[in-house]
Amino acid sequence: MSRSDLRQYLFATRIDPNEIRDRQQKIYAGLQTHSPYLADRRFLLLEEDLAWLFDQYDTAFFAGQCRGCLGGTPLEFRVSSRMTSAGAKTSRHRNPHTGQDLKYEIAVALTLLRQTFQTEVDREIKVTGLVCHDRIEALQRVFEHELIHLIEMLVWDVSNCSAERFQALALQFFGHTGHQHTLVTPREVFRLQGMRPGTMVRFTFEGRTHVGRINRITKRASVLVEDPEGVPYSDGRNYTKYYIPLNMLEPVT
Ligand SMILES: [Zn+2]
Structure with missing residues (x-):
């Protein structure tokens, strides 16, 4: 199989959105059976889980054409603990002299998936424009995104x-409506750990920016903003109280 076969397949294939979801859910269920330890609180993700995912996706969505197009070029998988902002990364290694493909690699950011859905960060998580309900769904969306990267590299180099062709393919095969993620990053966790009662914060509420002091933190923070029209407090000043999701607060230094 050549790149023109895969290209032809991409142009010729249209999958009904319900059918897309169906295939994605079958892989979801399969992954839970194949890798039961993914449901563990620690989210133990192995390279072989990614290899398994690749075979499932290639079969279910691309009729095995990705593997076919790779030919003898190795595709390796890596679980990275160092990646702290990108959800994953696909790269191609080439011989600098001959230009010949040596290998492809898909690396998935473990830290981001692990921190999502289990820390104090309680907010909606979207990957590729789709709401995710757990880490396995987030992993699937991230992985699907990387598959499109791989396919583009194989077919078009x-x-x-952020380009149109990628987004059209991601929508066509996986129903993706975006190309970014809102997984919990170490920076976000770090920032939130710095949020405690007394911290001065800035936030936007109904289009206006306010500065105030955190009063209390639960799933959201109550923030007291000085306001002559507000309620009098024991320090002799008047405040209005706002309840704001933690991730919408910026510390003020
Ligand atoms: Zn990307």
Whole structure:
């Protein structure tokens, strides 16, 4: 199989949105059976889980054409604990002299998936424009995104997820409506750990920016903003109280 076969397949294939969801859910269920330890609180993700995912996706969505197009070029998988902002990364290694493909690699950011859905960060998580309810769904969306990167590299050499062709393919095969993620990053956790009663914060509420002091933190923070029209407090000043999700607060230094 050649790149023109895969290209032809991409042009010729249209999958009904319900059918897309169906296939994604079958892989979801399969992954839970194949890798039961993914449901563990620690989210133990292994390279072989990614290899398994690749085979499932390639079979269910691309009729095995990705593997076919790779030919003898190795595709390796890596679980990265160092990646702290990108959800995953697909790269191609080439011989600098001959230009020949040596290998492809898909690396998935473990830290981001692990921190999502289990820390104090309680907010909606979207990956590729789709709401995710657990880490396995987030992993699938991230992985699907990387598959499109791989396919673009195989067929067109270059891949760019902010470009139209990528987004059209991601929508066509996986129903993706975006190309970014809102997984919990170490920076976000770090920032939230710095939020405690007394911290001065800035936030936007109904289009206006306010500065105030955190009064109390639960799933949201109550923030007291000085306001002559507000309620009098024991320090002799008047405040209005706002309840704001933690991720919408910026510390003021
Ligand atoms: Zn991308």
